[in-house]
Each structure stands twice: as structure tokens, then as C-alpha cells.
Amino acid sequence: MEIDRRKFFKVLGVGGATAIAAPTRNGHAWQSKAPPDPYGCLVDLTRCIGCRKCEQACQTVNSLPQPARPFDDLTILDKKRRPDEKSYTVINRYYPGRRDDRDQPIPFFVKVQCMHCQDPACASACIVGALTKKENGTVHYDVTKCIGCRYCMVACPFEIPAYEYSDPITPRVMKCTFCYERVEKEKKPPGCAAICPVEAITFGRRNTLLKVAKKRIQSDPGKYVNYIYGENEAGGTSWLYISSEPFDRVGFIDVPKRPLNQLAETIQSALFSYLWSPIVLFGMLGGIKWAFRDKSHAEHPHKGGES
């Protein structure tokens, strides 16, 4: 029998259709693994004065390298920065358009760090479990497990994890630790929240912070944009922001409002539950092999032996 292209695709198509139909029939609904009441931080951007004390505290608490320019040098704000392997958090300055009575643009400061997603895409992408979501809200990085594949960097919707490319022997993925040890063992707020002179960062339980944020917006609707960034971003994050400026104008990334690992994990768990997909695949391959087997051998069973 000749290899019929149309027939080949027909067999493949039927197999594929069952493969796609199977998970919906099985109904393995994706379950969020988010902790019920994690810690979080509410950043009130209207309060931030851009003093960079949070950067300084972060460097001290996490024993990061001393920066080339001191923390009280505010000219560094002239350029937009991102958290990198030497700094877990940075302050950026924006001029969103408001002017004071002397017609000078009013600066607006935005703190950037890991958002500590409720359902972190980085932890989902990590193939060795080096990144995990802890009960207290931290997305924790375990350097002893990390193999340096950097999938987390690709997966993160907020573009946070950085990598020590400069260190060829023992490179690490670097991102905000939520001062895990400090919060968990010493029962202290994270370094940045503790040092902030104006309490632009409020530390507490995420559910409480959401209430506080809503109350603040409600009590001064003229001041705040009626939106809590992080309430639903990427399925919700432990870090929350409220602002007087529209978030897209001050450097916030527009992130899907659902857990980003939902789709990937649904597909993955659907494909590999009860190992049905390999069974179907190899069964299908066997079927094709059987359907297109060389029938001339059957007619002359002793042909091989003769030659």
C-alpha cells in the first residue's frame, strides 16, 4: 500500500481531536495554590518622596554590593532604571504632567521590585522548584536548587528576575526576597517598609491592605485613581499600589488579570494526567505503522531467508 498523505492526516487529525477534547471532558479544573492570607505591602505612590532610603535599606538587609554612587545622590533618578542583579528595588522618577503654581513639573516617584504574585509564573516555570510561593506571601528563591536555566526571567510578566551574568562560576538569579528571614523569623517588616520615612509602604496582611487601600481611595477620590494595581494583576500580587496618576503613564506594565500559569498548567496537567497522551501518541504511531506495514513480506514469508 502506498503512503496516502490524506489518509495519514486523517488518522493524525482524529487522534489530535481526541487529545484536545479529552481534557475538557475529564474536567481537571486548574486550582490556584495561592496562600489564603499572605503578608503584603501597599505602596501609596502619592506619599513617596523619592528619597531612595528603601534602596539603601534593601542593600543593607540583603547584603547587596555597595553601589558606585551613594544612595543620597538623587541625580541617579534622571535615568529610568530596572531592578538588576545588584539592586532588588529601584525608585524611578516620572513627570506625568502636573505642574505646581510656579509652572514647574511635579515629580512622581515609583518604586519597582518583585510583586510576589499570588500564583507566580516564575515558580510555575521553574523546572527544579527553586522558586516557591511561601505561606507568608514570599516568592522564595533557593539558590541550592537553581540550575540557571533562567526560565523564571522569561516567565515573569513584570520583568523582575535578574541574573548574575558577570559571575561565570556561581551565578544566581537575583530578585526581591521580601526580606523572608526578617519577616518570618525576626517578625519585622521588610527593610524598605521599615525605613520609609513617610510610610509610603504599608506592611500587613494582604486582605487588610486591600481594605486599607479601598478606604484611602474612597476617602479621597479626587486624589487617587480608582484602581489598585496588584489586586488582580497576574491573578493578584502580594505587593499592591495605589496612585494619583494613571498606572500606564508611570511605567506600570499592563499585565493580564488572570494567573499567568493557569493556561500553561492546565495544558500541562491535561496532557500528562494518567499518562494518557504518551499512550495515545505511541498507540497512534503504532497504528500508523501497522496500517502502512509492508504487506509484500506477508505474501513471501521466506523471501528474506532465501537471499
Next chain:
Amino acid sequence: MTRMIRRLSGGIAILTVFAAIGGLTVFLPGSLLIHEAIAAADPAPVHQPDPAWVAPDQEKAKKRAQEIVPFVEAVMEECELCRQMRLREMGLGIKDSASAYYLLDSPIIKKSEDLYGPVRFKHNKHAAQLKDCALCHHYRPLDENAKETTRCSACHQEAFRPDHPERIGLKAAFHQQCAGCHQEMKQGPTDCLGCHNKNVPDHKELVMLSGKPQPTEVTRECLRCHKAAGEDMLKTAHWLWKGPSPHTLNRSKHVEHGKATSAVNNF
């Protein structure tokens, strides 16, 4: 011809040496001469401060700043204007002030960090200028027996209290109230060092000099850590001997060609 040039250059060299010596005698030992003159004259009786004397208001403020008062759980909800009017009708003013001078400092803040020194706060000066107690004393305790105005640290203590998540801590209360108002009124400092002294670590342990060091050794020792300060100094008028001197009363001038550029001594 060559002889002429040689003679001329020799002359210039001699002149330069003279000029240099002249400049030096006028300038470098100037301060030394003055010191010697003072030493030679009858020494004026130097005022020796009494070591036992302390500034009473400073001591009082220090003591007060160390106190921790009971936390006010609930405050009376009152609109800003209502409170302002009520306090005015009560006739509350400077005469009711407990002290004219406070130190804004507290063990509550020092518990978490100790980066800056305390802030000197002239309470009555602010009260006299603002004429509105309600600007800072924005709420009163719900307890009717309590005084109308209380200190900041009665309501604002540790930050992030789980039972009062909306109540800001003492440090933030100070900063939001002071810096916020200064910004709004366009009066008073809004930067860290405008109010605070930096907490300078004890240099007894840090300085590594022994015996009787030479002045240059002392400078070198300072520069060992304060390298940037040294580089900055090289750009100031103190080193360059040029630039404007706007703060020199009745003697202000602008010198473009200082010692560091073209002239020897023109100040």
C-alpha cells in the same frame, strides 16, 4: 642673539622667583604671623564653660522625648473645619502650650533604626505663625477626660499595627506632617539634612593615627575614607580661589581668574 635670549630668560626666572617669594610671604605665613601676634600679646581671659551647666530647656526636651505615653486607641471623628472652629472658640493658643521647645525623637523610632539625630522643634514659634492648633493637633482622643490636644506619640507609635492598619507610625507622622506642610507653605526645610543632623559614627575607633602626626598625615587619613569629599573640595572656591562670593557682606565680588588658573594672588 642667543646671549640676549639667555639673559632675558634669566631675568624672567629671577623675577618669577621674586614674585613667588613675595606671594608666599604675604599669604602663606599670614595666619601664622597673626597667631604669633596674639600669643605675644597679653592673653585675653578665655571663657571656660562650666562643665556642670546644662541647657535646662534642652534637658527638659530630651527627657520628654524619651517618654512613651499610653496609646490612644480611638479618636473623635471630626471634620477639619469643625475642629478648627471649635479650638478657636475654646480660645486655645500659645498660653496653653506645655513647652516652647521640643525634641522630636522617640525610643519608638530608635527601636527600628538610628540613622539621624533628633529634630529640634520650636513649638511656640510654629503655633504663633500658624495660629491654628488644629493643623497639627488634627484629632482629639475619644476619651472625654483627656486633654484637647495631645502629643503626636500618643496616637502615632509603632508602624503597621495589625489592630490599627490605617494609623501611621510616629516616624511617618512626623515626616508627613512636617515635610508635607513645609512643602505646601513653601517654608521650612523639606530635605533630610534640613531638619536632622546625620548620626556620625564615633571616629575614635575609625581614625588610625598615632603619636604626633604631621598635618599632611592627618589630611591623608581623612581622605582615606572621605575620598569624594576631597575631590569635591578641589572644585570649590577654597581651592580654586575663584568664583562668586555672594555671601560676603559688603565685600561680594566675582573673580574669574583665580590662583588655580592664570593669576598668582588676586583675592
